[in-house]
Amino acid sequence: MPRMLDVSDEVRAEIGDEEADRLLAGDSAPGGYDCTSCRTPGDPEQERTSTVLFIGEETAVLAFAHSTCLPSQVVQVTEEQLQGAVRSIGGNDTAPAPAVQAAHAPPGHIAPGQVVPEQAVLGVTSGLVLIAGELHPALVVEPTAPVARPGSLAPGDDFLPLLIEQGFVPVTELSTTPPVLHGWSVLLAVGQLHAVLQPNPNGGQPVAWWQAHQPLQVTEGWRTAANKHQQVLLFAAPVGSIGRQPREDLLRDALDRAAANGRLVAAALPLAGL
Numbered sequence: 001m002p003r004m005l006d007v008s009d010e011v012r013a014e015i016g017d018e019e020a021d022r023l024l025a026g027d028s029a030p031g032g033y034d035c036t037s038c039r040t041p042g043d044p045e046q047e048r049t050s051t052v053l054f055i056g057e058e059t060a061v062l063a064f065a066h067s068t069c070l071p072s073q074v075v076q077v078t079e080e081q082l083q084g085a086v087r088s089i090g091g092n093d094t095a096p097a098p099a100v101q102a103a104h105a106p107p108g109h110i111a112p113g114q115v116v117p118e119q120a121v122l123g124v125t126s127g128l129v130l131i132a133g134e135l136h137p138a139l140v141v142e143p144t145a146p147v148a149r150p151g152s153l154a155p156g157d158d159f160l161p162l163l164i165e166q167g168f169v170p171v172t173e174l175s176t177t178p179p180v181l182h183g184w185s186v187l188l189a190v191g192q193l194h195a196v197l198q199p200n201p202n203g204g205q206p207v208a209w210w211q212a213h214q215p216l217q218v219t220e221g222w223r224t225a226a227n228k229h230q231q232v233l234l235f236a237a238p239v240g241s242i243g244r245q246p247r248e249d250l251l252r253d254a255l256d257r258a259a260a261n262g263r264l265v266a267a268a269l270p271l272a273g274l
Helices: 009-015 017-025 079-089 098-103 159-166 220-229 248-260
Strands: 049-055 060-066 073-076 122-131 134-143 185-189 192-198 207-217 231-236 265-272
Touching (some): 009 017, 009 049, 009 073, 122 192, 122 207, 122 220, 122 231, 122 248, 159 265
Parallel strands (some): 049 073, 134 231
Antiparallel strands (some): 122 134, 185 192, 192 207, 231 265
């Protein structure tokens, strides 16, 4: 029975025509796999399957996903993540499977080229925000520590200036939706939040600006609003501006205060992979 495997041009360019053809012929593809997105079993002989290539600085891991979860693509991750995946192949039963290790970074993972230094972990909260009488899906990002400009030893917090340089806009009140920031996107798969992607500074496929250790559950109302608008509003504030709010009304109050105090930037990010 022919295998229903998809190898994108980007993946083919990385692994070479010979290996791509071997995959398509079934010579090197697995008989079954755990989807790198939803983590449930898949069978390339029974359902359409995507090849997903995770690339670090020196190592690459080829993973597989249901085509309904993720398209075939190349994803840039850190070498540390991939080395952990390789170690797990050596028989450490407590380690995640290679594809999972590559796909889901620790909370606050900082990808190559990201503006946030490693000591600052990004906290991400999802919620619905009412703007001009309509509910919009939103993500609120707040680091756990001040963020310095890369290479700078000076004290201070450059989190917002760095994001403004990336195209985010200052928000003084939540009366209108922010403009779309092209090149950035929010990666959703099977109704779960996986990552916020940014343009690759070296060109090619986008890289993760923030990546979930495990897929982040969002509410049905949030998914419905995201599907309707086909975009997510991302709000970012310096450490100590928002806090972990248990309810959406309290989250909105915190956003309004941060905006009034000049401590909030935002952008509308298109959806990817919903």
